[in-house]
Amino acid sequence: MKTIAMRSFSLALLVLILTASHPAAGQIPDLKPGGSVPTLAPLVRQVTPAVVNISVHGRVREDNPLYRDPLFREFFDVPRQIEKEVSATGSGVIVDARSALTNNHVVEGTSALQITTKDGRQFSAKVVGRDSPTDVAVLQIQNPTGLKALPLGDSDALEVGDFVLAIGNPFGLGQTVTSGLVSALGRTGLGKQGYEDFIQTDAAINPGNSGGALVSLQGELVGINSAIISPAGGNVGIGIAIPVNMARKVMEQIIATGRVERGRIGISLKDLHPSVNKGRTEGALIAEVAADSPAEKAGLHKGDIVTTAEGRPIRTAAQLRNTIGLARVGDEVKLALLRNGTPLTVLVRVAPATEPRNANAGSNRLVR
Template sequence: MKKILGILVIAFLGGALSLAGYKLFFEETQVVVQESTPSLQTVKANYVSPILANSSAPTDFTKAAESSVNAVVHVKNTAIRTQQNPWLEHFFGRGSGTRKYEQIGTGSGVIISPDGYIVTNNHVIDGASEIEITLNNRKKLKAELIGSSKDNDIALLKVDTDEDLPFLPFANSDFVKIGEWVLAVGNPYNLTSTVTAGIVSAKGRDLDGNSNTESFIQTDAAVNPGNSGGALVNTRGELIGINTAITSKTGSFIGYSFAVPSNIAKKIIDDLLEFGKVQEALIGFIPYVDKEGEIEGVKIESIDRESEASKAGLREGDIITKVNNIKISKFSDLKGQLTAKRPGDVIDVTIDREGEELVKTVKLIKKVVMPTSKVLGTQFKNLSKEEMKKLGVKGGAKITNSWNPYFEDYNGLKEYILIKINGKDVMSAEHAVELLDQSGNRRYIFEMITPEGKKEMFRY
């Protein structure tokens, strides 16, 4: 028995030594590495939507969309157009080649009051003989044009209804932030109640080809033909702009759209209701044209020494950097602020004068539009009572500017006074434009008084 136990012990020890030798000399050492996924850092953005404050939930557009779609309407305009065929006129007589037909245009509009006032774009209803709007509940109503501004592309409509209509409140567009979520609501391609989302891409945009320098809100929310006149709203369902234009080579949305800021739209609407036309306000200076874009702000090139701006302390060479504490980086920013103001309003203007920051309080003046003849390419102004008494005339129109190459040899006839057109007395600047542009003539005999006080005749 002892012999058997001895053999087992020797066998066990031999196996153990063999295994240890194999481990030591033949098997490679294995290293186990434990991998762990690193935690991601969360960076809080500067702008937080009021709806998202104190919340980790994704952006919810449902409330803003629900209130907006009910306040945005479909606008249909019907215009009567005349088409002439000169060949039929030639062979069958006058009137034979004339054909009248209806032209239909569509767009969007925004209800801004429960009693039926609607804002839209001027180009949506321009030339319309009949305007029909369709509510989100499919109800159709006839609309009346209250007034419009072609330069700002804003029009105001009114519908009569016995019920209070859903409407959108105006927000202060000065407080809109770049990167803020927005919704575009309208009727593209006659698809009613369409909502798209995006962010504010830029502010103070001045579009090339726009006749009036504007201060558009730029967004990447999809806007297509038919959206014009629709609403641009924030996540609270407040109106911050009227969708107006897109930049596109195809006619459809390719990335950016533009809206008239709500502050400008509201001011134009108030003017149309109170005065029947837009009251344009100016500071009263000629800006420096910064072609290189080197100036942060708007530089004053020249200023009338007797103007309100000069009396307030503004000087040539000053750079306007803020209006009522709103930053002014370029002329379109300043234009946007002034378009939202009225003549007589008082504003605080922050200027940079040779490195020193100053604040001046300026009273805005009214922009005076000189009567201009499209036919003659000439701008006129009325004579003062003193001028009429000195010259012994009862009326007349003084030429202030001319773009007519025919008059270049006479320095554009500036300061010449037009007193007769084809034998008819000119009573005022407006009368001169009326006689020139509505007479249908293309041959004129002008009687004028030169700056030296001599009477001369011109044939044109």
């Protein structure tokens, strides 16, 4: 058994070295001078100038612990909430000449905001708009000069096993690079945000990395690092990132209108179960269609299974919910579906959402 394991390790090492010796155009890993050691240094040099540290100062409102005591409430004028001065650090990613993406929770309640580049330059910035359900915020950099943007990739093209880098400002230490794999895709039910379709990675992510970049080996932004799952608050190899395709849609709406307008078509959704759906596990089952809704007008039926939206595969009900919820009101969404095993295609126009923004977060039935 030990001999087999050693042979497997040696083969994997040989594949890595051979891959590094003959990389595809524009890809990493490369070799250090002398051609002996694989390295990600060229990629790191290429992408890190676009990742910035964010320092925030502001005031937030939080529950007053004294308000919970009925005696204090009876004899003293105790407010339900109190204001608190906060200072914090996080990370962000420059995505064009003067705009940066970060997490909503990094800049929420901010009154002053400053970004610092890898080479130590400092710029003031303001929040253009925030979207709490996706935990995305867009910043505008004041008087930008000589900044480098990170190109946006396609997070839908990611596969489990792809190598990625996580870049950010953990614990306020300064810019830090870690590496790992895409561990899982389409993570939902984590209770983090209202719209969940997370990339899971084992690249080390720690407090302060929030808003930083998850980068592919092609040097493209594929995710915005958002949170960690950890019993002790430190990295245990389970980090989550917001897919860049979701962040891009939020950014486009915020830049255009200053906010994100939620859309709906009038359906409720369920995930597929193999025992019920003839072994099928990928897709979104339409559980209900609201009367006089855009979905009913487009011809959608209860029991239809949606397999793609705008040409992109739909794996779960949450993924379809995200797609519709982030589509612009008035747009038509092209859905491919199965009805009693027969493939169909429909166009449905997105109407304004009427339910509360987080009405169905965490539920196994998702209403859109």
